[in-house]
Amino acid sequence: MLKNIEVFYFPETVKDAVRLLNRHAPHAAVIAGGTLITKSPNLSTRVLVDIRGIDMDYVKVQAGRLRIGARTSFQSLADSKLLQKWAGGALSRAAAAVTTHLIRNAGTIGGDVARALPYNDMPPVLMALDAEAVIVDGKKTRTLPVEEMVRGHMWRIVGRRALLTEFRLPSETRKRACAIARFARSASDWEAMVHAVASMEKSRGICRNARIVLGAVTRHAQRFPQAEAVLEGKPYSESLAAEAAQAVFDGLTPVSRASAEYRREVASVLVRRAIREVWNENETQQ
Ligand SMILES: Cc1cc2nc3c(=O)[nH]c(=O)nc-3n(C[C@H](O)[C@H](O)[C@H](O)COP(=O)(O)OP(=O)(O)OC[C@H]3O[C@@H](n4cnc5c(N)ncnc54)[C@H](O)[C@@H]3O)c2cc1C
Known part of the structure; x- marks a missing residue:
């Protein structure tokens, strides 16, 4: 439970969200669908940065690559016609298998990867499709393989000082x-x-x-x-x-x-x- 929250922010841009996170670090955290963080016992969190007003809810193809916004819900992934055809619909099927309607409607792909618990459903499928994560912190934007993100040290700053904004899948994975x-x-x-x-x-x-x-x-x-x-x-x-x-x-x-x-x-x-x-x-x- 998040018992010590004093301030809730609703930024409308990635830049503002990252600025707020860094201004209030280490006491700030990102909240997306809220399905996981509300169970968090982290009592040092006093500021929540709610990202629902930021345009990060999309599935689209650009220059052949698939781009998925980090705030896209499991249900939107399951319903996406584009995803149903990409790599035999694997991401869409994985999202549709998430346990309940409530979680599918609220939970986001970004939240599933940002705090990748060993049994979270999306990281293995993203890794099997060579997905990269786009991470924006106060200083720069970096793109790194999801595999590296979940096993590296990024989890220390993602959601605390940095925002995960998007996943990108190479065009050649469409036919896999x-x-x-x-x-x-x-x-x-x-x-x-x-x-x-x-x-x-x-x-x-x-x-x-x-x-x-x-x-x-x-x-x-x-x-x-x-x-x-x-x-x-x-x-x-x-x-x-x-x-x-x-x-x-x-x-x-x-x-x-x-x-x-x-x-x-x-x-x-x-x-x-x-x-x-x-x-x-x-x-x-x-
Ligand atoms: C009853 C129940 C059933 C569940 N079933 C499943 C299941 O079947 N499969 C599964 O994989 N998971 C499941 N989950 C876990 C959870 O719902 C998912 O991991 C979900 O994707 C979390 O996303 P969220 O948007 O709710 O994240 P939140 O709870 O809002 O945030 C989770 C963490 O990620 C960080 N975060 C969120 N978005 C971003 C971002 N864009 N950038 C940086 N940091 C971010 C937050 O700061 C926080 O630390 C379940 C949880 C519950 C309670």
Whole structure:
């Protein structure tokens, strides 16, 4: 709970929001949909900068690249006709699977990545599609891979001194096939035990630019280059998928919330399932 709030600001531009954050640092925080921060026990937060008045709610293509505003809600992502066609609609499907209507309507993609908990749904899919995050702080605007953002130190300043404004996906990811396999204690449990995403180009039966990402098993969503290398440039087969899954099994050191052995086993099963789905169920995109 945010018990000590003294001031609420409603800036209308990115510049004003960043200025307010820095003026009140370290006691200021960004609030977007409010679904996560309202549960935050951070009692030092005294100033909230509400970004709902800033134009960061869009999904569009510019110069071939996909651009998603950080304040776009899960429901808007799920409903976007553009996203439903990009990479087989993976981002749209991931957003539609977010547990409840209330959370889908209020929660934003920016909030999901800014405080990327291990089991948040959007970071693994964004990483599998080579997404970059645009971050504006008091001094400069930087663009960095989502992968780097979730495992690096940016979380220390994002939402406190800096604003995440946009995600950008390269044009070549439009035609990638992408499958998501998720395992949780129950369908309504949003804290997945294991979350596997596979994406790749299917070029005349050959796997190209494969990405294998796991969420919920390590501290941050993580790519598995060893498994990607197994697939790269090879014709798809069940045994190739099994080999890639074995590479995940061998390379994974899961954090707690179930035995490491169990999670390693489930992760490799889900990776194999996601790769198979890319090849079998997305045939139309070939
Ligand atoms: C009951 C429940 C169910 C949930 N189900 C799911 C689920 O199925 N899948 C899932 O992934 N998540 C789920 N969540 C978690 C949460 O709803 C999401 O992570 C959501 O995307 C958070 O976005 P928000 O806009 O509400 O963020 P907020 O709560 O407003 O902010 C979260 C954090 O991000 C920072 N922040 C937000 N936007 C920005 C920005 N643009 N720039 C910089 N910092 C920013 C804030 O300062 C804060 O630290 C659930 C949460 C609850 C309570």
